[in-house]
Amino acid sequence: MASPTLRLGSIVPDFEADTTEGRIRFHDWIGSSWVMFFSHPGDFTPVCTTELADISHRAPQFLARNVKVIGISADALQEHYEWIEDIIEIGNKTAPTCVEYPIIADPDRSIAKMYEMLDEQDPSNVSEDGEMNTIRTVFFIDPKKTIRAMLNYPASVGRDFDEVLRVFDSLQAADKHPVSTPANWKKGDDVIIQPFVSNEEAKKLFPGYKTFNSYLRTTPLPSS
Structure with a gap:
């Protein structure tokens, strides 16, 4: 084939x-x-x-x-x-x-x-x-x-089709913000800040984000 x-x-x-x-x-x-x-x-x-x-x-x-x-x-x-x-x-x-x-x-x-x-x-x-x-x-x-x-x-x-809609939500979120979505993510859950975003930039984009280790930072998805 x-x-x-x-x-x-x-x-x-x-x-x-x-x-x-x-x-x-x-x-x-x-x-x-x-x-x-x-x-x-x-x-x-x-x-x-x-x-x-x-x-x-x-x-x-x-x-x-x-x-x-x-x-x-x-x-x-x-x-x-x-x-x-x-x-x-x-x-x-x-x-x-x-x-x-x-x-x-x-x-x-x-x-x-x-x-x-x-x-x-x-x-x-x-x-x-x-x-x-x-x-x-x-x-x-x-x-x-x-x-x-x-x-x-x-x-x-x-x-x-819940999964289909979830994928669209994830793709559209990532197009709008420098984020990715974790395992089992659903719209409204926290997202992951992309590694290429510096901590200083993250503070401006996602005030109050959480840091778990050197590469895992999470934040609520901004509303705009």
């Missing part, structure tokens, strides 16, 4: 595609937003249905972070429209559900191949035509169209 070509810091490949919200050119669609670009193995599949319903329920959380959501599946557009009816029906059992984000139609898997989303290890994750389906990939993309983080789950594992 060829070595991956998409890495952290790569500019995401541009493409044109039909989606449930109309035809898009990906870079234009991103605009000045962050993006969660995620794949699912197939329409009318149980795990994927729960995921897309959950994302619908979280729409205000993504909006508050200036994150656009876009999905992709190796199925045709009409199947997406029919599947959305199921997503809404299942999602409405727990919270009001409306799939207001686009789902890309990729029946020839050209975009999935471009983004290296195909399964290479699960012989059961195949379509009726015998082609490999996509795994559960998540690309975290910033407004500069740069890949900032990636997650890959097998088809059998539903994603944790």
